[in-house]
Amino acid sequence: MVVSLIASGLVRMRGWRGVSERERPYDRALQLGLDRLAAVCALAGVPAPRGVSDLVWGWSATRPLDGWPLVFEADAQVGGELLLIGGEPSEFCLEWSVEALDVVAEVHESTLVSQVKTGAEQAGRPDLYAEWRKFATSHAVLDPGEFLAAKNRFLAVPQWASWLDDSYEPISPISMWLGQIAVCGQCGQWMVPARGSGWLCESPRCLRAVDARDPVLREAAGGYRLRAELVRFVALPGRPELALAAALASRGARVVLYPGLDALDLVARWPDGYAIGVDVKDWRKPYLLARNIKKFPGWGTGHPFSYKDGFVVVPADRVARNRGYCDIVRRHSSALRGQPHIKVLTDEALIARCPDTGRAGEVVCGA
Numbered sequence: 001m002v003v004s005l006i007a008s009g010l011v012r013m014r015g016w017r018g019v020s021e022r023e024r025p026y027d028r029a030l031q032l033g034l035d036r037l038a039a040v041c042a043l044a045g046v047p048a049p050r051g052v053s054d055l056v057w058g059w060s061a062t063r064p065l066d067g068w069p070l071v072f073e074a075d076a077q078v079g080g081e082l083l084l085i086g087g088e089p090s091e092f093c094l095e096w097s098v099e100a101l102d103v104v105a106e107v108h109e110s111t112l113v114s115q116v117k118t119g120a121e122q123a124g125r126p127d128l129y130a131e132w133r134k135f136a137t138s139h140a141v142l143d144p145g146e147f148l149a150a151k152n153r154f155l156a157v158p159q160w161a162s163w164l165d166d167s168y169e170p171i172s173p174i175s176m177w178l179g180q181i182a183v184c185g186q187c188g189q190w191m192v193p194a195r196g197s198g199w200l201c202e203s204p205r206c207l208r209a210v211d212a213r214d215p216v217l218r219e220a221a222g223g224y225r226l227r228a229e230l231v232r233f234v235a236l237p238g239r240p241e242l243a244l245a246a247a248l249a250s251r252g253a254r255v256v257l258y259p260g261l262d263a264l265d266l267v268a269r270w271p272d273g274y275a276i277g278v279d280v281k282d283w284r285k286p287y288l289l290a291r292n293i294k295k296f297p298g299w300g301t302g303h304p305f306s307y308k309d310g311f312v313v314v315p316a317d318r319v320a321r322n323r324g325y326c327d328i329v330r331r332h333s334s335a336l337r338g339q340p341h342i343k344v345l346t347d348e349a350l351i352a353r354c355p356d357t358g359r360a361g362e363v364v365c366g367a
């Protein structure tokens with residue numbers, strides 16, 4: 001709870017844009033976290049942070065969690081983890097912040113996500129919610145012509161254009177270098193000009209990547225880029241979802257993205273009727289992932305999205321770097337204990353065990 005409070009305070013403080021304005025008042029969750037941490041420090045007989053500022057800049061930014069006087073389960077894997085890296089909440093911090101229940105709504109379901117969900121349902125076009133997620137996930141940067149074409153895709157539903165207006169922002173001059181903007185060759189998101197030279201990808205996974213691929217340069221004048229909060233909470237988690245959908249479709253499945261207004265990430269059905277339901281979870285820490293697995297929908301026979309087998313799927317590279325990942329997920333998820341028929345495996349393992357008809361299927365957007 002102490003770490004959740006502090007992590008959620010750090011996440012809220014950045015206001016999506018970074019904890020750069022040090023003079024901004026600190027979030028209340030930080031004070032609550034500090035009070036509890038100070039009590040723990042007193043019991044342990046070690047000095048506590050001298051105030052919220054020390055908690056943020058002294059502790060969160062420089063002291064890995066295993067150096068705090070807190071007791072963690074071994075499966076929480078806190079060794080060497082900082083809450084702030086370069087003044088920004090780390091991936092570890094973002095995942096812990098979601099543990100504080102009242103932040104879930106704010107962080108995971110940003111206002112725009114829930115606005116599009118409700119709007120699509122009210123317009124009688126729930127499929128447009130899936131279309132919007134898919135579009136935002138696969139388009140980090142748009143030139144003026146592409147932006148206009150995208151806005152005009154569903155003229156019968158005028159809300160669509162306003163969702164895109166709210167999802168993208170004009171590329172500002174400080175985000176360009178010599179009139180160009182770079183798109184990361186690794187994660188497909190826009191990059192920022194680095195201080196010295198070149199480009200920097202701020203995606204948590206890319207900050208740690210060792211074998212960075214070359215960025216793709218695009219003309220930036222008059223263009224648009226996906227808003228930062230949607231990069232983090234829609235596009236980055238969406239990439240492994242779309243990649244898995246494409247892989248299953250290449251084995252002959254008809255894959256429905258985000259069926260039931262996001263009740264699952266995808267349902268894939270083969271021509272013989274066999275179908276699977278999948279939730280893709282791209283988390284750094286299996287311990288926290290486990291506590292955020294939702295209940296799988298029980299769509300019965302005859303329902304358009306009914307499926308036989310359910311899977312929580314983890315990108316294989318997460319597991320390669322962290323042996324025991326899937327076991328930790330199984331050990332700590334009460335949602336899985338309540339649904340023992342749901343299996344946890346990697347994307348590679350799931351693809352390998354699925355049928356392959358030898359013919360291409362398709363990916364469609366769910367309603």
Ligand SMILES: [Zn+2]
Nearest residue numbers: 184187201206
């Ligand atoms: Zn990247």
